[in-house]
Amino acid sequence: MSKRQPLLWSVPVCCLLALACDRGQTQNPDETDAVTEGEDDDLNSPTTTSRWAYPEARVSPQVDDLHGVGVADPYRWLEDLDSEETRAWVEAENAVTFSYLETIEERAAIQAKLEGLWNFERYGTPWQEGGRFFFTKNDGLQNQAVYYWADKLDAEPKVLLDPNALSEDGTTAVAGLKVSDNGKLVAYALSDAGSDWKRWKVRDIATGKDRSDLLEWSKFTRVSWTPDNKGFFYGAYDPPTEGDEFEQVNKNQKLYYHKLGAKQSADKLIYADPEHPERQFGGQVSEDGKYLIIDVSVGTDVRNMLYFAKLGRGGALSGAVVKLIDQLEATYSFIGNVGSEFYFFTNLDAPRGRVVKIDVDAYAKTLASSKAEAPAPKLVEVIPQDQHTLQSVSFTGGRLFARYMVDAKNEVRVHGLDGKQERVIELPEPIATVYGFGGKQDAKQTFYGLMSFTRPYTIYSYDIATGQSEPWREPTLAFDASRYETNQVFYESKDGTKVPMFLVHKKGLQPTGDAPTYLYAYGGFNISLTPRFSVPDLVWLEMGGIYAQPNLRGGGEYGEAWHEAGTKLDKQNVFDDFIGAAEYLIDSGWTNSEKLAIGGRSNGGLLVGAAMTQRPELFGAVLGGVGVMDMLRFHLFTIGWAWVSDYGSADDAEQFQALLDYSPYHNLVDGTEYPATLIYTADHDDRVVPSHSFKFAARLQAAHQGEDPVMIRIETKAGHGAGKPTAKQIEEWADLWGFLVDQLDMTLPEGFPED
Structure with missing residues (x-):
């Protein structure tokens, strides 16, 4: 293995110019070599001839001075997404990739299986507003789910909104929806081609006709109606520079009130903070219509602040905004209120979460009379911290429904407003994920949905008084769940930390050391990977594979301490946990390196990128989706700055070194044999801009020694993943599973896909 790492010059800044002129000579050639003019051919050609003719990617002499270290960025030009050179490169890469994928004989059978299993009727959890019921339904292969409404739950529903009629190819999706109180x-918000940008419109439900209202340049926001049903609060940004809509940094969000029928330019500014451009504001009207709660967040930091104001008429505030929580010290989430008593979820002094209440009117009076520094509000504990992690709480039918994670599996407990536990809901399946339990404070009935790795999202109605559950919609599909089993195991990471992992496979399967295994994880931003139903994962099981899902540090499975243990200077723990999962699967006899594939998306794309650069010999194949691959520049595009709370920033000297140590793009080494790799991204991804994947793929193709393919699949008219049409999902997964079948040398079971 070559020691040459051309993306880093570990030399004093004063030497950079001299090194460039010396055409690659360094002070310590045994450890590093420089990227300079004249070495383009060397960098763009693998040491061993490959049977794959990758497109030529120009190598530039770009070098950045970061804290006294020169860091080369030879593919910086791929950040210009609209340049002719980048577009030509994208076309050429797709030509190579799709030419290869089309040769995989099993791909057609996999696609047929995906279509067959995906084609089942499925519903979303219903909710109620103004005496009407609302829910979503997909007949099977519709590109987008359709929204329906009915005056009675058992009545014939009417179409509220059909996104499939908004564009011929299904790439326009509903990205948010809120029904007025009456x-x-x-x-409703629409998103085109997977972009995070939303445009809000308003529809009359009875007539199905849109009003004249149109709000643009909104993202990362919800809307909340005023009790008079004449307008709503929403967040928006100033219009971006024309031509830079998908790359420009998103800061200075503002909270507005929109009066129905008015032009957006006339909307009332409710709150902004130009001194803190990174702050984001979400407005929520309390159920009684008397208060506006303003959630103040900073990017993806799990900590937030909370302000509130009393509401007058027409979206006007009847008093000043009160800063209830004005420090980024913990997470706070508004649950509901009874008069001036507000109930909150928080992890303040409780890393696994608890419920507290605050008398906000009493606090406002105390604050007004205080002549010294603003006092902290008095928190009254309602539900104390438990040994298990409190994931969310809803206030419905006079009860608090508390959803816990017990080793990454859900348990739901019902409490009175005094905090006393009334019951634990008996769920139909023990290893499952649960959503729902929403509704008004006077509701008699609520709904929840449950799913597992092999059970599709099944919806139940729940009688709040009796605690009885009844199935409301139970999907049926051409899949026999009884043939499979799910188990949870625990393994030790590098530092001895015990990490849980779900294993799903054919019932009775015994370790033989050669089972094709797909290891998928995330590990970041306090996001928990609980059991989830996925048609592609079912197909993988039907193909004879094992599905493995570990719960890495960086997630929220065991509370805030678990999350923090996988952030910033401790981010390497996440990669160690993932590598530990791979080693467990091999050491336990389930699989071997040649049969082990890893996958992840977004932060999970970073995960697999770091894992394959740190332990390339450990994996047989890699699927890296919309990943954050350049850890030194992620904060310079769209909403990337918001991830600093988890990753840290290259602007900080200590964090820079930690980021550089694992940044996938910067840790590819010439002459290394990397696993077969398929990077996949989309040209309209304005969350993780596709230049991350572009640069990583170009560098990987230059560094890779070996005959296994290292390719990139670039979807057009698509974004980060939300709202992706069913047809595009099926095509994408047929390619991904086809790639693994070919590279792991899998043999599909007899009778597949009909069986």
Whole structure:
């Protein structure tokens, strides 16, 4: 293995110019070599001839001075997404990739299986507004789910909104929706080609006709109606520079009130903070319509602040905004209120979460009379911290429904407003994920949905008084779940930390050391990977594979301490946990390196990128989706700055070194044999801009020694993943599973896909 790492010059800044002129000579050639003019051919050609003719990617002499270290960025030009050179490179890469994928004989059978299993009727959890019921339904292969409404739950539903009629190819999706309190109007957001940008419209529910309202340049926001149903609060940004809509940094969000029928330019500014451009504001009207709660967040930091104001008429505030929580010290989430007593979820002094209440009117009076520094509000504990992690709480039917994670599996407990536990809901399946339990404070009935790795999202109605559950919609599909089993194991990471992992496979399967295994994880931003139903994962099981899902540090499975243990200077723990999962699967006899594939998306794309650069010999194949691959520049595009709370920033000297140590793009080494790799991204991804994947793929193709393919698949008219049409999902997964079948040398079971 070559020691040459051309993306880093570990030399004093004063030497950079001299090194460039010396055409690659360094002070310590045994450890590093420089990227300079004249070495383009060397960098763009693998040491061993490959049977794959990758497109030529120009190598530039770009070098950045970061804290006294020169860091080369030879593919910086791929950040210009609209340049002719980048577009030509994208076309050429797709030509190579799709030419190869089309040769995989099993791909057609895999696609047929995906279509067959995906084609089942499925519903979303219903909710109620103004005496009307609302829910989503997909007949099977519709590109987008359709929204319906009905005056009674058992009545024939009417179409509220059909996204499939908005574009011929299904790439326009509903990205947000909120029904007015009287159930007569709906504000809904549309997203084109997977972009995070939303445009809000308003529809009359009875007539199905849109009003004139149109709000643009909104993202990362919800809307909340005023009790008079004449307008709503929403967040928006100033219009971006024309031509830079998908790359420009998103800061200075503002909270507005929109009055129905008015032009967006006339909307009332409710709150902004130009001194803190990174702050984001979400407005929520309390159920009684008397208060506006303003959630103040900073990017993806799990900590937030909370302000509130009393509401007058027409979206006007009847008093000043009160800063209830004005420090980034913990997570706070508004649950509901009874008069001036507000209930909150928080992890303040409780890393696994608890419920507290605050008398906000009493606090406002104390604050007004205080002549010294603003006092902290008095928190009254309602539900104390438990040994298990409290994931969320809803206030419905006079009860608090508390959803816990017990080793990454859900348990739901019902409490009174005094905090006393009334019951634990008996769920139909023990290893499952649960959503729902929403509704008004006077509701008699609520709904929840449950899913597992092999059970599709099944919806139940729940009688709040009796605690009885009844199935409301139970999907059926051409899949026999009884043939499979799910188990949870625990393994030790590098530092001895015990990490849980779910294993799903054919019932009775015994370790033989050669089972094709797909290891998928995330590990970041306090996001928990609980059991989830996925048609592609079912197909993988039907193909004879094992599905493995570990719960890495960086997630929220065991509370804030578990999350923090996988952030910033401790981010390497996440990669160690993932590598530990791979080693467990091999050491336990389930699989071997040649049969082990790893996958992840977004932060999970970073995960697999770091794992394959640190332990390339450990994996047989890699699927890296929309990943953050350049850890030194992620904060310079769109919403990337918001991830500093988890990753840290290259602007900080200590964090820079930690980021550089694992940044996938910067840790590819010439002459290394990397696993077969398929990077996949989308040209309209304005969350993780595709230049991350572009640069990583170009560098990987230059560094890789070996005959296994290292390719990139670039979807057009698509974004980070939300709202992706069913047809595009099926095509994408047929390619991904086809790639693994070919590279892991899998043999599909007899009778597949019909069986």
